[in-house]
Amino acid sequence: MPRKKPYSGKQKKLQLQEKRKRKQSGENDSDEGSNHEENDKVASSSKVEEDVSQAQPLYQQPIQSTKSLDTNRYRLQFLQESNAKLKKKRELGRQILHHVSELELEVCEDDSEPYIDIAKRPPWHYNCSTAELQKTETKYFQEYVEKIFAEHDINKLSYFELNLETWRQLWRVLEMSDIVLIIVDIRYPMLHFSPALYNHVVNDLGKHAILVLNKVDMVPPELVIAWKEHFLLKYPKLHIACFTSYPKEAITNIVPGKARKKRNRGGRFAINMGARELLEICESIVQKKVDLSSWRHKIESENEASGFNEVINEIHEDTIECPSSEKYKNGMLTIGCTGSTIRYLSDPHTKTLLYPGLVFPSKCDKALQVLAGIYPISQVREAFSAVRYLCERINVVNILHLQHPDPPSKEWSPYDICEAFAIKRGMITAKAGRPDIHRSANLILRMGLDGRLCLALRPSGFTQNRDI
Template identity: 30%
Template sequence: MGKKTKGGSNLGRQLIKDRFGHTARRKVDNDTMLHTTELQDGYDWGRLNLSSVTEESSFNAFLRTAELAGTEFQAEKLNITFVNPKQRVGLLSKTQEQHMHQKHAEHIDQLKIPRRPKWTKETSAEDLERAENEAFLNWRRDLALLQENEEILMTPYEKNLEFWRQLWRVVERSDVVVQIVDARNPLLFRSVDLERYVSEVSDGQKLNMILVNKSDLLTLEQRQHWAQYFDGEGIRTAFYSATLVEEELKREAEAAKLAAESPSTALELKELRQAAEDIQHSLDAVEHTLDAIESKIQPKKESQQVKLPRLPGDRNSAHLLSRLELIDFLRHIYTGPRNSSQHVTIGMVGYPNVGKSSTINSLMTMKKVSVSATPGKTKRFQTLFLENDILLCDCPGLVMPSFVLTKADMLLNGILPIDQMRDHVPAVNLLCERIPRHILEDKYGIVIAKPLEGEDPDRPPFSEELLLAYGYNRGFMTSNGQPDQARSARYVLKDYVNGKLLFALGPPSVDQSEYHTFPERQRKVIEESQLPSQQQRAMRIDKSSSKELDNQFFTDKPSTAHVKGRTNFPHVRLANDGTLVANDAGAAAKPWRNVKKERREKLRKKFSHLDEH
């Protein structure tokens, strides 16, 4: 190394002086030194804490609660319960499900979102922040008591106050608040209390609306059921599919590119598109006719029910809106007083993974917001002009409190990220209960092990049975040569979340078996005995058929004598005629070898005496 210069030795000190002044030491009010860990000059200093917090460990929950309350806490030992694993682990019985649904109905009014405290222009920022922290702490305490006292499971709602502050600002600025929900389970993603809060903020002047995204996964009849249900709830609803719109935009871009290269081909595409539009107009005419017939029947049904407030304008339509139709719908849906006379402000609110960002991007025809299934991707609300008279206000994705039956429900609905799950068995068990065996076999081209003798032949497959067959078929094997069930579970669960394994829940007024039906088996039935022996062994772990157990039991012959008390006598054996005879090998084996030294002499004499006789 070269010789150190005077300037080189002081380089670090000079950098410190340039950043902190002539001295790096800092003092507090009482003239004492400030520790380096207390210097608020790091990368995160001055930045909002906008990392989404939905699921916390018990320790982190204690820390955050103590921080919000400004108090200390004492740690206590938690009660530990050992659960024996079962084949149907993580699922509730039919009786338990009915009991939990009753509890949900009784306590639905306690399922709230945090409210922003009242404030005026004279309220200081410190007082408002203190009031917000106190209200937020009380809200979290009420939900925790509800879960503890009633033993009710709910979604791991957002526990970062900064995200709720973003929602408050969106609600205050918007004329219409649109809740974007997943078409496969709209009621799980709908927050009724958010609709109440919107009405409270504006004294009923702001409008609530539900946009059912991913509606291409539903049939026309299923969309009609939901349109009638939300009609009865008194809330405007529209059906949309961001995925279909994005695919259509890609096709139009490719067609425009092709038109520039080949005009004749573009003309043919134009004629085909015109024919498709004519067919669509015919379908719309049929749909309007059905709506007219239904409108004549509807008053008879409503006369038997409690009258609910009706909405101004037309009834909800089950029509799947295109991009331009949805823009026109948003332009004319609101006729009340606006925050701005120049445009209507549409607030977009929704859970992560319901397609909120994809919906905005499809409306804007370009990527304006980042798309992610993980909470917290969108940090702050942002405003985007869709048209000169339509302003979109995008709120960060929020996991709001909602009742669920099991944690597996949240995984299948995309509320919890699959890549971070710790136990895949309950979620896959629930998937197997919802998706029939023949659909799984047709989808993946596999053969799932049939139930054993004595079991219900029509029962759904267990998690292990599906994942063993899937893992072997895909070549997902562990180091010990067995199918990798954890890796297989992630693929299967993501197929369910993405809609490749389709299961849609209907409104409460419709029987589920009639609402969602599955197609018949498409592939030929293959018996398990027809598969290669290696695949048969891989499909079953620690499971033997009754025939194998019988062969194993009856072919083994006893080779020792069984009497009351001790059964291991090395010096005797069982003869063919059933009598006991002396075993020479037992005497020669020196049975006293493992006995203590002080007893060896006596045992030698004893066994020598037996040999003489």
Template identity: 30%
Template sequence: MPGHRTKAGAAASAGLGKALINRKVRDAHAPKTSNLYVLDESNPLQSVTAERDLDEFLANAVLADTDFTTERSKARIISGPQKEQNPFLLSAEEQKKVTRKQADLRRDLHVPRRPPWTKQTRPEELERQERDSFLDWRRGIAELAETSNLLLTPFERNLQLWRQLWRVMERSHLLVQIVDARNPLGFRCVDLENYVQELGGGKKSLLLINKSDLLTPEQRLAWAEYFDKEGINYAFFSAAAASQKREIEEDDDEGSASSTDSAEEVAGLDDDEEGWSTDGEEEQAGPSTSVEQKSENGAASTTVLSVSELEDLFVSAAPPVPENEKLIIGLVGYPNVGKSSTINALLGEKKTSVSATPGKTKHFQTLLLTDRITLCDCPGLVFPQFANTQADMVVDGVLPIDQMREYSAPAELLCQRIPRDILEGTYGIRIDVRDEEDGGTGEVGWEEFLSAYAIARGMTRSSFGMPDTSRAARQVLKDYVNARLLYAHPPPGMASDEYMESSRQRTRQTLGKKKRAPVTHVGKNADTFVPPADAPALPTTRAVRGNAASAPGRTGKERSDALDGVFFNEGSYGVLTKGKGGGDPAARPMMYAQQRMLGPDGMPLPLDQQGFKPTGKAGKRHFKGREGKKRSGKGYD
């Protein structure tokens, strides 16, 4: 047909001229381009409902008929290399703003109150009133958290546990609020002291600062001055130290009793028991006089009280009680601050269960301390408090570490609070930190610290053998909560470094003689470097690079200068050349057997040059020499 074109004809008509025509048509419809941006004017009626920031900026510039050009000669750097901020932590500016906002709204945080009741109130009616009051309290806390945009601690939401607290407060004459000495204000509930005053009946409160043996005398003095200024009734105590002291005294008493019995059996002195009892009475009378001297001198405010001194303080701080009634001391506080340990130290026996997991005590317990004093242990409650981040609650022991999902922020917070030398001395590891000259920050990060700890402890993941930083973080954070890595919060108005100076000096003296772990690549300047027995190793570039990258105690500039000096001054190695005056027969040292497999040019060497002597037959079957292809009928010629 005349108008029909076959495939062969279409292929024949396609050529250079057709390609040029098609290109000219495409260029006519192509959008006009500039050096910086593409402006599509081919379809001016196209609907635009959303634009990128760059599109919007350039579109406004076109409408304003403004041209933007770059002046490279006047370019300047407005920000240099900065430390990456952990998204789960607050910056310094955010920390100041949050602290001021928390101070303004701290009075709005309350603990739930029990509705007033009398003996004529029916149990069903009282239970309904308690539920309504508790529901109103939860609504108020939720409204405060929503309007203030501040983080609250995961406070107790079970009404039954708050009922335990109400019973303890109603029964007690003296309510002792136990806090951790490392962060007293973080574990103190101010509204709980106000609730004690609202109950009336002459009830009083006492702030017992447990674990005070972790603080130095200078640190206890700083807190004593703050509490005296605020008018807070306080006392320093250590349940662990008191229990240890009691165990030592019991062991000494058993040893003295056994020695006395053996002496009586040998010498037959059965009538000398009065002399031993008199000596014991004199020894027991000594500490009481020393306590009176301390109180007279006014130095008892910073003294860590013993068990007997704490019992005397309970009696003196409590309101007067009729003779026919017993003095009830209520112990309340956050989980894992040492309430049960304090009771065990006072009683001398393990009467209450102790665990490192928060919330071990489930019901309040009443125990007889003396004929006139009864102790009442309340379950650990997390009172509603403001918190900076979730990481702060993890490192303070409020949240369980084993249930932690995000570990980078708590580990980063730990690295900010504990100096590098103390971390290395405590665990005997070397932490590689990039200096500012090498593009780093010069500070220990959570990745560097956890990786070094995991490698030193053999904690690796199942895939690719990478360091298990998650497992390492849980172990390190438990050491922090258990005070192996010590950090204490200072009183308001005091710098953290100034407050921790005396404690860190004591820690450095303790860790001064502890052996350190070797570096990953043992360099010539390392303390574990052992020279070879046969001949000294030649200073190759690879060895120098490994030494320079891992040598501790040298800055990045010194390591780079050492590497550059060896790299550009290697005159001991020659190059294979022809003629006279050629270089060495090899361009690199031949120290190991596997290096002889390749020549200086990188090509494999023949077998005779590698030191192998090929043989026709081998001793084993699978080492037989390779035979060529046999022709049919070979051997019959």
């Protein structure tokens, strides 16, 4: 007998998926010709109608069932960089680092250049069929993306969401919400905050927007105050609340030149800071039209405990209600969240709507988007640009106590830092036995994202007015 060929788990998984599809369509395993036809049909249906050329879908999942919702419905889609551009960036990774001054940490804004507008839901009416509505929205979104690429240099554009399904969920959430929470990371608030979204919510829709400055324990108190004043000055209709799940860490200042310990994300959470402030803002908005006493009671009771179980309603299009112009329908305050969710929103008189994270178009540095977690680190194909951005603004070599892999040299490049960190951590490739620089770079970026290597941007004029 001939020797059996190796059969991988991946091949077995694909075989089971094909068998499941044949079973659901009522076909036999022997109908090989019709099986190929069915596979082509599934592949074509899973392709997003608004797919832009060179768009890279992230977190692609295998389709489990043709009858259930598509598991890839809300997958991220960003414009993919060419291989030639990635090769050039990798070569730049061996060039020497040049540390920048503190002024480079300030966000310099050009008021003469208008912000890039967001995609807004085209006009519609209740008599419109689902097919007509989807066709209109698809056509509008294609024109919106084409307009952005035509008006702006594609090399200067940031990563932004190209999945229409994600934008659709945003449109419906904004229509249903009484209050929209714009949750941003205090270290990179201008990356997460969209002036176009603020203008649309406050001016076009006539609704209230609350900016939640999250993770305030990661930066000095004076920086939190500076960002709060910055947003109040530029966006006067914006309500602002500061939030953190680790208030004890917010009391202590950051020690320069030392890596922060990783925050314990498991187990019970510490009593948070900011829930009461958020509640008071909501109370001032609703003006006693909604009873939020149970929410207040919950916050006060949680001051005596360190954790709780939270229930949040995630909205899908097939279960979404028709938007209503009536505020506080059925005596309930409806809150829509953009960005990561926060705690203490679950309440009998509040309804929290979530949708997948959405990246708005802007002109911020793509390397900074990686550090801020806007673009998934696990999907980064070239990490040296982001490592350079981080290491030129904080002294990673001293913080991590690295030794140069080439001792006579005293100058560092992003490649050298990744190699030195790989040697220190014992990260070695399996085949060649060399320092695993890619794994090392990935870990450095994750330490930056977690705040262990804490980089925080500052509003314009912060350095000059810091001691005032």
